[in-house]
Each structure stands twice: as C-alpha cells, then as structure tokens.
Amino acid sequence: MQRTSLSLAAAAAVLGAVTAVPGAQAVPPPRSAVKPQPPSALRPLQQSAPPVTTTVTDGVTLTSLSYGSRAASEDRWTVHVYLPVAPDGPLASANTALGPRATADRVANALRSKGFEPRVEEVRTPSFADLRATTLGWTVRIGRYAQETGASADLARVKAAGFTGGTRYVPQDGGDFRAPQKVHVMRVDFAAFRGSLDTGFGPTLNGTEKLTDLMAAAGATAGVNAQWFYNNAPGGLYVKDGRLIGSATQGRAGIRFSGGGRSFDVDTFRARVTLRAGGASTEVDGVNRIPGDVWNCGGVGGDVPTEKPQHDLKCTDTSELVRFTPEWGQPPSGAGAEAVLDAAGTVTAVNTSRGAAVPPGGSTIQATGASATWLLAHLRPGGTAAVTDEVFDSRGVKVALTPDTTILQVGPSLVRDGRVSVNAVGDGIVREGPDQTFTYNWTVRANPRSMIGKDERGRLMIVVVDGRQAGYSEGLGVAQAAQLMRQLGAREAMNLDGGGSSVMATASGGIVNRPSDSTGQRSLGTVLLLRP
Structure with missing residues (x-):
C-alpha cells in the first residue's frame, strides 16, 4: 500500500x-x-x-448563552x-x-x-x-x-x-x-437525576431517524446527536451494553461510560475482532458496515490510500471480512462469500454470494476478494465458528465489555x-x-x-x-x-x-x-x- x-x-x-x-x-x-x-x-x-x-427535570438544567456581537x-x-x-x-x-x-x-x-x-x-x-x-x-x-x-x-x-x-x-x-x-x-447532576445516559438508533443501524422521533420512542427526557453516519449507518466504534456493534476507526477518540453516565471518560480506542474456525483464525476487518467502504479510514490492514484515520474520507479495501449482527437489519448483497452463524456459533450455511439474513442472536460473516477464498476454505456447514471482540484503550489495556459498558467513538x-x-x-x-x-x-x-x-x-x-x-x-x-x-x-x-x-x-x-x-x-x- x-x-x-x-x-x-x-x-x-x-x-x-x-x-x-x-x-x-x-x-x-x-x-x-x-x-x-x-x-x-x-x-x-x-x-x-x-x-x-x-430546569428540564430534577438534576438537569439547560442554559442558553449568547456570546459576541455582530x-x-x-x-x-x-x-x-x-x-x-x-x-x-x-x-x-x-x-x-x-x-x-x-x-x-x-x-x-x-x-x-x-x-x-x-x-x-x-x-x-x-x-x-x-x-x-x-x-x-x-x-x-x-x-x-x-x-x-x-x-x-x-x-x-x-x-x-x-x-x-x-x-x-x-x-x-x-x-x-x-x-x-x-x-x-x-x-446533568447525577446526585439529583435518577435517570441515565444512553445511546439510541432507529429500528436498525442501517437507517437514520430524527432525534425527536427517537426521543419519543424511548420516552427520553432530552437528547443530542451523536456519531457521524455514512452509507445510511453510523460510523466509528460502537459498543452498546457490552456488545460491539460498530467498527472502530483505530486510534480515534471516544467516550466510555457506565452506570448510566455516572462514570464517564474520554480516551482513544482500538478494536480487534477475531474469527476462529477449524483451527484457523483471522482478523475481521469491520462490524456492521458495507464491505470495502472504510469511512474515516483507520482500518485494520490493506486499506487504500491510507490506514491512518482521515475524517470524512472513504478508504477502500477489496479483500475484507465484515460481520453483521441483528442490529444492522438486512445485510447488503453482492459478490463474494458468506457464512451464517446461529446464536450458538454453529455454521448453518456457507454461500458463494452475499446477502443472507442474520438469524436471531446470530451473525453473518461476509467476505470479499481474497478473504472470500479464506472463508470458503475454513468454514463448513455444520461446523462451528467463534468471534471474539476486544477493545483497547490508549494505554493498550483491554477494556472489559460488561453489560454496563458503552463506548461511542x-x-x-x-x-x-x-x-x-x-x-x-x-x-x-x-x-x-x-x-x-x-x-x-x-x-x-x-x-x-x-x-x-x-x-x-x-x-x-x-x-x-x-x-x-x-x-x-x-x-x-x-x-x-x-x-x-x-x-x-x-x-x-x-x-x-x-x-x-x-x-x-x-x-x-x-x-x-x-x-x-x-x-x-x-x-x-x-x-x-x-x-x-
């Protein structure tokens, strides 16, 4: 490269x-x-x-400030x-x-x-x-x-x-x-506010919704926009309730919070998603994004023109493994290969094209280019496969992905x-x-x-x-x-x-x-x- x-x-x-x-x-x-x-x-x-x-509610105030002049x-x-x-x-x-x-x-x-x-x-x-x-x-x-x-x-x-x-x-x-x-x-003063900070999206990650509609659906007290979005889906590392459901832009800043926002920290994050099957293992390039489209760059290898973060720039990679979870909705179709995994990690199907639905609690692994060859060589229907998600902070320390952990990059x-x-x-x-x-x-x-x-x-x-x-x-x-x-x-x-x-x-x-x-x-x- x-x-x-x-x-x-x-x-x-x-x-x-x-x-x-x-x-x-x-x-x-x-x-x-x-x-x-x-x-x-x-x-x-x-x-x-x-x-x-x-006062918005107990413990939550809103202040409007005017600065400067024309x-x-x-x-x-x-x-x-x-x-x-x-x-x-x-x-x-x-x-x-x-x-x-x-x-x-x-x-x-x-x-x-x-x-x-x-x-x-x-x-x-x-x-x-x-x-x-x-x-x-x-x-x-x-x-x-x-x-x-x-x-x-x-x-x-x-x-x-x-x-x-x-x-x-x-x-x-x-x-x-x-x-x-x-x-x-x-x-938000959590000594008085009994609620919590949370993230939200529409019925699926693959789609966009207005803030006021999402607030109404969640019964939220207040809200603000969060991540940028590309190809009609959010971009950047997204860990919700301990589940990694969005690809990391390696080394970019993010917020990590738990306790409904009572513990809050700004840091930089990297992620590593590993697929293991038949005694072999490989790194997964992304989670819940279009294969080949690496928005903001900062991927895990093989991306052009750069593997460094570049905001609002689309890098590309012709050989990728991308995991889709139920949160995404209907995965994209196209050339390549894919494996369908049920909730227990059993491979229920291996296909020579992409676009199968994600089973409840399971996932699909889509592959393009040389990665499709690897997938077809190592995954078989009836076999098992395991996906491991790891997130690391700026010190290289692994972040515990507990059910109370949220990370938004x-x-x-x-x-x-x-x-x-x-x-x-x-x-x-x-x-x-x-x-x-x-x-x-x-x-x-x-x-x-x-x-x-x-x-x-x-x-x-x-x-x-x-x-x-x-x-x-x-x-x-x-x-x-x-x-x-x-x-x-x-x-x-x-x-x-x-x-x-x-x-x-x-x-x-x-x-x-x-x-x-x-x-x-x-x-x-x-x-x-x-x-x-």
Missing part, C-alpha cells in the same frame, strides 16, 4: 485566519487585527447577554476563488479552497489580468496537541460586501472569466472570539484532564496530501458543533453551538470549541458529529437550538439520550 506523508507546512486549522483588512485600528483592535494564537492563549468568548437557565462595519461577505491542486493546473476546474503561496499568486495574477482586484491571505493553524502552529496555506479573495447578494453577483463575473469559487462570510473563518455565538449547555478529543487537548493529526482531522480543503473547511473554519463532557463537579455536560447563520451564530473552529468547553468548566470533553447534524432537544420544549440545514433537523445514525 502506498502512503502519503503530511507536511507540517500543509497542516491544520484557523483561528483568525484572515490578516489583511486595511483601516484605522480601534481599541480593542478590529477583528481584522486579531492574530492567530495557540489554544492556550485563545481569548475566552465574551457574553453579550445574561444567561437563561431553565460588527456592522467589519462583518462582510467575500468572493473566495478556488485554486488548482497542481501548481500549473487548469483554473476553470480548480476546486481547492487554499494552497501554496506560489499557486495563490498565480491565480491572483490571472485575476488581475481580467480586471479584478484580488487579495492573497494567509491561513495559519493554532497549536494542537500533536501539531505545532504553522501555515496551512493561502487563499485568494475578492471584495468585501455588506450582503451575500453583492458577493454572489461578483462571483458570477469571476466564473464568467474562467475561474471557480464560492461566497464566504468572513466571521465564519474561525477563531474570532468576538463573533456572535449561541451556545446551549445542558448539565466520534472525536476529536477536546479536553483531557482539565487541559485543552486536540489530537488533530492522530484523530484524522488534518488531511494527508497537498489538498487541505477539508482541513480548512472542517477543522479551521467555524461550524455548528455538538460536544459532550464532564465538568469539575462531575456533572455531565452536553453542549451545542449553532453556526453557519450569518449575524446570529457563526459557529466555532475545532480549537475554539475545545477552548469553549474548558471555559465552561469541562475536565473531559469530546466533539460529536456537527454541522447540519447538530441538534439538541428536550421532551418538554422540543428542539432547543437552530439546526443549520434549511429543512431543520436531520435524520441521524445514533443519538445520546437522557432516559428518566
């Missing part, structure tokens, strides 16, 4: 990425003068209105011109948000030759736990507009001249501690032992290779965020920050999200799925925040629920 290496000069996030807006400097300095800072030096968000706290003279839209990945690539099909200085200068010069007045701006990263502060790349932008309509009109001119691009709202570049933010904080980690701690490279939120568009858009720029943690008093914290809503709430970059969680008192904290998936609701009040999708709340793969 060919691997690509990550250059520190082409790495991670924003935090005040844009530098050049001319004008007199005010006191305090205008947003344009705010310089990138490491997370330890990030300024706290400043409240712009008194917090509003309500700066009418500075909060502007702009035209963001895309760059080609290759330095000499065609401009008419360019699709990267930023790149090396030389490429940005080439695009800027080409724009000037067409009568535009572009500016080239540096995007820098903060320091993460595993990545020093550095230059991520350079962007090319045109104009500053009070309304998006002005930026859209000039974008049309830019495209007509043979370039590509989009519109951007500058306060959403990330790291602006003065930008408006709406933050919703739910705290999302990430990245935000706060560990009371300190801001984001493993940007280890968690795969910095993209390998020259195209850092994902890193810029997902890690650096402001987005809606959902987070979970534990505060200094041992209370559970569930936090949603609205975003992508110009002038109302811009959202946060990852480093700023970590800083906010620490500011709110977190001792441990982890990022959940975000963007349009970010949603918080209570049984009494419905949806608490303003989801960024124009259609409202999304259907989700998994959720976190407070059950009475």
Whole structure:
C-alpha cells in the first residue's frame, strides 16, 4: 500500500485566519487585527447577554448563552476563488479552497489580468496537541460586501472569466472570539437525576431517524446527536451494553461510560475482532458496515490510500471480512462469500454470494476478494465458528465489555484532564496530501458543533453551538470549541458529529437550538439520550 506523508507546512486549522483588512485600528483592535494564537492563549468568548437557565427535570438544567456581537462595519461577505491542486493546473476546474503561496499568486495574477482586484491571505493553524502552529496555506479573495447578494453577483463575473469559487462570510473563518455565538449547555447532576445516559438508533443501524422521533420512542427526557453516519449507518466504534456493534476507526477518540453516565471518560480506542474456525483464525476487518467502504479510514490492514484515520474520507479495501449482527437489519448483497452463524456459533450455511439474513442472536460473516477464498476454505456447514471482540484503550489495556459498558467513538478529543487537548493529526482531522480543503473547511473554519463532557463537579455536560447563520451564530473552529468547553468548566470533553447534524432537544420544549440545514433537523445514525 502506498502512503502519503503530511507536511507540517500543509497542516491544520484557523483561528483568525484572515490578516489583511486595511483601516484605522480601534481599541480593542478590529477583528481584522486579531492574530492567530495557540489554544492556550485563545481569548475566552465574551457574553453579550445574561444567561437563561431553565430546569428540564430534577438534576438537569439547560442554559442558553449568547456570546459576541455582530460588527456592522467589519462583518462582510467575500468572493473566495478556488485554486488548482497542481501548481500549473487548469483554473476553470480548480476546486481547492487554499494552497501554496506560489499557486495563490498565480491565480491572483490571472485575476488581475481580467480586471479584478484580488487579495492573497494567509491561513495559519493554532497549536494542537500533536501539531505545532504553522501555515496551512493561502487563499485568494475578492471584495468585501455588506450582503451575500453583492458577493454572489461578483462571483458570477469571476466564473464568467474562467475561474471557480464560492461566497464566504468572513466571521465564519474561525477563531474570532468576538463573533456572535449561541451556545446551549445542558448539565446533568447525577446526585439529583435518577435517570441515565444512553445511546439510541432507529429500528436498525442501517437507517437514520430524527432525534425527536427517537426521543419519543424511548420516552427520553432530552437528547443530542451523536456519531457521524455514512452509507445510511453510523460510523466509528460502537459498543452498546457490552456488545460491539460498530467498527472502530483505530486510534480515534471516544467516550466510555457506565452506570448510566455516572462514570464517564474520554480516551482513544482500538478494536480487534477475531474469527476462529477449524483451527484457523483471522482478523475481521469491520462490524456492521458495507464491505470495502472504510469511512474515516483507520482500518485494520490493506486499506487504500491510507490506514491512518482521515475524517470524512472513504478508504477502500477489496479483500475484507465484515460481520453483521441483528442490529444492522438486512445485510447488503453482492459478490463474494458468506457464512451464517446461529446464536450458538454453529455454521448453518456457507454461500458463494452475499446477502443472507442474520438469524436471531446470530451473525453473518461476509467476505470479499481474497478473504472470500479464506472463508470458503475454513468454514463448513455444520461446523462451528467463534468471534471474539476486544477493545483497547490508549494505554493498550483491554477494556472489559460488561453489560454496563458503552463506548461511542466520534472525536476529536477536546479536553483531557482539565487541559485543552486536540489530537488533530492522530484523530484524522488534518488531511494527508497537498489538498487541505477539508482541513480548512472542517477543522479551521467555524461550524455548528455538538460536544459532550464532564465538568469539575462531575456533572455531565452536553453542549451545542449553532453556526453557519450569518449575524446570529457563526459557529466555532475545532480549537475554539475545545477552548469553549474548558471555559465552561469541562475536565473531559469530546466533539460529536456537527454541522447540519447538530441538534439538541428536550421532551418538554422540543428542539432547543437552530439546526443549520434549511429543512431543520436531520435524520441521524445514533443519538445520546437522557432516559428518566
């Protein structure tokens, strides 16, 4: 397998990425003068209105916070011109948000030759736990507009001249501690709350449901979105009630809790699933996911282009063993082979194609490529097979998968032992290779965020920050999200799925925040629920 290496000069996030807006400097300095800072030096968000706290139920409070404000003279839209990945690539099909200085200068010069007045701006990263502060790349932008309509009109001119691009709202570049933010904080004091923290999904893992529907079905007091989802199913390690029902992205962050949330920890996790049959054994590549599709990468071997975690990237593997449990629903059909195991581990069928139903309490093992040859050679109808699930924490210690154990892998980690701690490279939120568009858009720029943690008093914290809503709430970059969680008192904290998936609701009040999708709340793969 060919691997690509990550250059520190082409790495991670924003935090005040844009530098050049001319004008007199005010006191305090205008947003344009705010310089990138490491997370330890990030300024706290400043409240712009008194917090509003309500009681959801005994031991559960909900506080809505307003931070920052809109700066009418500075909060502007702009035209963001895309760059080609290759330095000499065609401009008419360019699709990267930023790149090396030389490429940005080439695009800027080409724009000037067409009568535009572009500016080239540096995007820098903060320091993460595993990545020093550095230059991520350079962007090319045109104009500053009070309304998006002005930026859209000039974008049309830019495209007509043979370039590509989009519109951007500058306060959403990330790291602006003065930008408006709406933050919703739910705290659960288990000394008074007699219920429990739990995870939930729809009738099957293979399918999505809205948070409010899942809450209603479970009779839940409150809930929040949890894991990201791909191919209509959740992605990442998922251990529910001691059963491993979701594939691990090896080495990514997750939460482990027991006692209904009373014991809560953020850590990184790896999993090993072993199939034994006829005196032979082999490692199973995944659990309850489409064979060959390794979303977020971080698989167990043979994956391309990388075996390292890479968030929102689909790696592939033509030779896999994937286990399906009853939670999945109807397994996918296709070429390859499969074995059907009943609840006792007896092999009831071996098939030369895939798609058999999972028997009650049993499982199916689907195989593709060379793994299909192995399966057909070692499993026989009437024989027995055993599957062993093991999960290991960051120290390599095996996690006891008791009926009271739940692990939900999302990430990245935000706060560990009371300190801001984001493993940007280890968690795969910095993209390998020259195209850092994902890193810029997902890690650096402001987005809606959902987070979970534990505060200094041992209370559970569930936090949603609205975003992508110009002038109302811009959202946060990852480093700023970590800083906010620490500011709110977190001792441990982890990022959940975000963007349009970010949603918080209570049984009494419905949806608490303003989801960024124009259609409202999304259907989700998994959720976190407070059950009475």
